[in-house]
Amino acid sequence: MAEPRIENGVVIDDTFAEAFPMKATRLIITAHNPTWAMHAATATTGFATSVIACGCEAGIERVLSPGETPDGRPGVAVLIFSMSGKELAKQIERRVGQCVLTCPTTAVYAGLDEGEPVALGRNLRFFGDGWQISKMIDGKRYWRVPVMDGEFVAEETTAVTKGVGGGNLLILARDTDTALAAAEAGVAAMRSVPNVIMPFPGGVVRSGSKVGSKYPALMASTNDAFCPALTPLAKKSELSDEVRCVMEIVIDGLTDADVSAATRAGMDAIIARGSAAGVVRLSAGNYGGKLGPFHFHLHKLLDGEGAA
Amino acid sequence: MSQACHLRLKHALPVGVDASTLLPERLATLSIDEIARLPLELGRDLVAVGDLFDISLREADGVELRFEGDCRKLHGVGRAMGEGRLVVDGPVGDQVGVEMRGGEIQVCGDAGDLAGGAMAGGRLEIGGSVGDFAASTLPGAMDGMRGGVLIVRGDAGDRFGDRMRRGVAVVHGRTGDFLASRMVAGTIALAGETGEHPGHGMRRGTLVFAGAQPRVPDTFSATHHDTRVFWALMARSLAPFGAPFDGLAARCPARVVGDLGADGKGEWMLPA
Structure with missing residues (x-):
């Protein structure tokens, strides 16, 4: 690691977050009122923290006003990322089928215009048992499936585009309280950036992982270099004694520029609180730059540059 | 250029x-x-x-391409047209825009029979009225209009939208008898009155009566479910065609389905 940089008392490591290409889509979920739209969006993006075991990474991008949705009702935009288009298509069908189709008053639409179309309502229509209605409106096909509260309207397809997954920011703090507060401030700032999600609970992950394990069956295991419990034990710890709690924010975005903007927003928010708020260092996770093509250098981001 | x-x-x-x-x-x-x-x-x-x-x-x-003069005996204008713009500065004969696939045709006057028959794409706008069988099948064919947009600023004759399969047809005036007969799919929006036997043999598709409400035949039945999501999409789509279609979003419609005499699942939207 090269020379660190200090901003408002917080040490910024001269390192980079390493991210990977993914497949992504945006869905717009609307409902009779904001509460039910959020119920559906929350369920749809549940158990979607990591592709390691969830099949996809998903999150709520933002709440939409009625003026921003196709049917003029309150809505929520969600982003879903997966490692392949095929897996993403499977996840979309399962999640929309079980979490949106089932949720009272909802409808679902594609949230991206450009990209390869994959099924959204195309297969879910068969729930209609022959009573479903196809309707072409302004060049888009919608399916209207009779359900007990009226009809479920779903656009036939949603566009899948290339995305970027695995952007990250490590927050090294004095204790749990200060680490949590900094992480919450960082996530709040990142949520103001469009086209990104932070898929872990509350946007924060405490079990950062490294690739591989001593157990052959496991593809990932605890990031021992950043575990305070292992500071005196691990072969190569990244922590000093004053760091007693580390939190990580993982960022998925539609483009590397979006991930850059979110990372920068999170760093700015944490740095603004300063070392007096308990943050010792900001760092990032990578694999030496050999695995992922997107490198988000923390120093370059602070200088206004994007991903390398 | x-x-x-x-x-x-x-x-x-x-x-x-x-x-x-x-x-x-x-x-x-x-x-x-x-x-x-x-x-x-x-x-x-x-x-x-x-x-x-x-x-x-x-x-x-x-x-x-622009035609000028009295073109009422000019037939088949724009047949199977694929691209570009075609303007007729006055009335035109039968079969304007039949089987057109793309581009735009604008007729400033009236058009004869079969306007937009079997059209599959593009935009056909008739400034005046059209004769019979607009947006319908060509003689001997099975499918009527199957894509694109047909706009009639005036009135339409009988059998408008016969066997229509896809696309949007908008009539700002009234239509004759047998509107949307044997309609298979697509959308017809009507501002004025319609003649006898609308929706006869209708299988699927949507009829929007934005103006005068027709008598609902015995072979159509009301459904009473919440259609506001579909209606919001439909109303937003029809709004660019101007009055009275631009105010549909605020008018919650009644819905009837039929023609049950033909085992049909077509729908009429009757905004209040």
Whole structure:
């Protein structure tokens, strides 16, 4: 690691977050009122923290006003990322089928215009048992499936585009309280950036992982270099004694520029609180730059540059 | 730059002329002399375009063909047109825009029968009224209009949208009898009154009665479920066609389905 940089008392490591290409889509979920739209969006993006075991990474991008949705009702935009288009298509069908189709008053639409179309309502229509209605409106096909509260309207397809997954920011703090507060401030700032999600609970992950394990069956295991419990034990710890709690924010975005903007927003928010708020260092996770093509250098981001 | 071709009728046509070979994309690369030599069927005879029309060319932003004069005996204008813009500065004969696949046709006056018959794409706008079988099947065919947008600013005759399969047809005036007969899919929006037997044999598709509400036949039944999501999408789509379609979003519709006499699942939307 090269020379660190200090901003408002917080040490910024001269390192980079390493991210990977993914497949992504945006869905717009609307409902009779904001509460039910959020119920559906929350369920749809549940158990979607990591592709390691969830099949996809998903999150709520933002709440939409009625003026921003196709049917003029309150809505929520969600982003879903997966490692392949095929897996993403499977996840979309399962999640929309079980979490949106089932949720009272909802409808679902594609949230991206450009990209390869994959099924959204195309297969879910068969729930209609022959009573479903196809309707072409302004060049888009919608399916209207009779359900007990009226009809479920779903656009036939949603566009899948290339995305970027695995952007990250490590927050090294004095204790749990200060680490949590900094992480919450960082996530709040990142949520103001469009086209990104932070898929872990509350946007924060405490079990950062490294690739591989001593157990052959496991593809990932605890990031021992950043575990305070292992500071005196691990072969190569990244922590000093004053760091007693580390939190990580993982960022998925539609483009590397979006991930850059979110990372920068999170760093700015944490740095603004300063070392007096308990943050010792900001760092990032990578694999030496050999695995992922997107490198988000923390120093370059602070200088206004994007991903390398 | 592209080429715009103007064809001005030299004199009134004594009999019908098949103008289906005069398409914007075909004339776009031809000189005045080449256009003038193109053959046309005048009744049972063959004549040259130059015998009937004064021809002029000018540069334009897109491919364009414009007919000027009384074209009521000019039939098949824009048949199977694929691209470009075609304008008729007045009335036109039968079968305007039949089987068109793309581009835009604008007729400033009335059109004859079968306007937009079996059209599959593009936009056909009739400034006046149309005759019978607009947006319908061609004789002997199974499918009517199957894509694109047809706008009739005036009235329409009988059998409007017969066997229509896809696309949007909008009538600002009234229609004759048997509106949407045997309709398979697509959307017809009507501002004025309709004649007898609307929706006869209707299988699927949507009829929007934005103005006068017709008597609902015994072979149609009301559904009472919440259709506001679909209606919001439909109303937003029809709003650009102007009054009275631009105010549909605020008018919650009643919905009836049929023609149950033909085991149909077509729908009429009857906004309050």
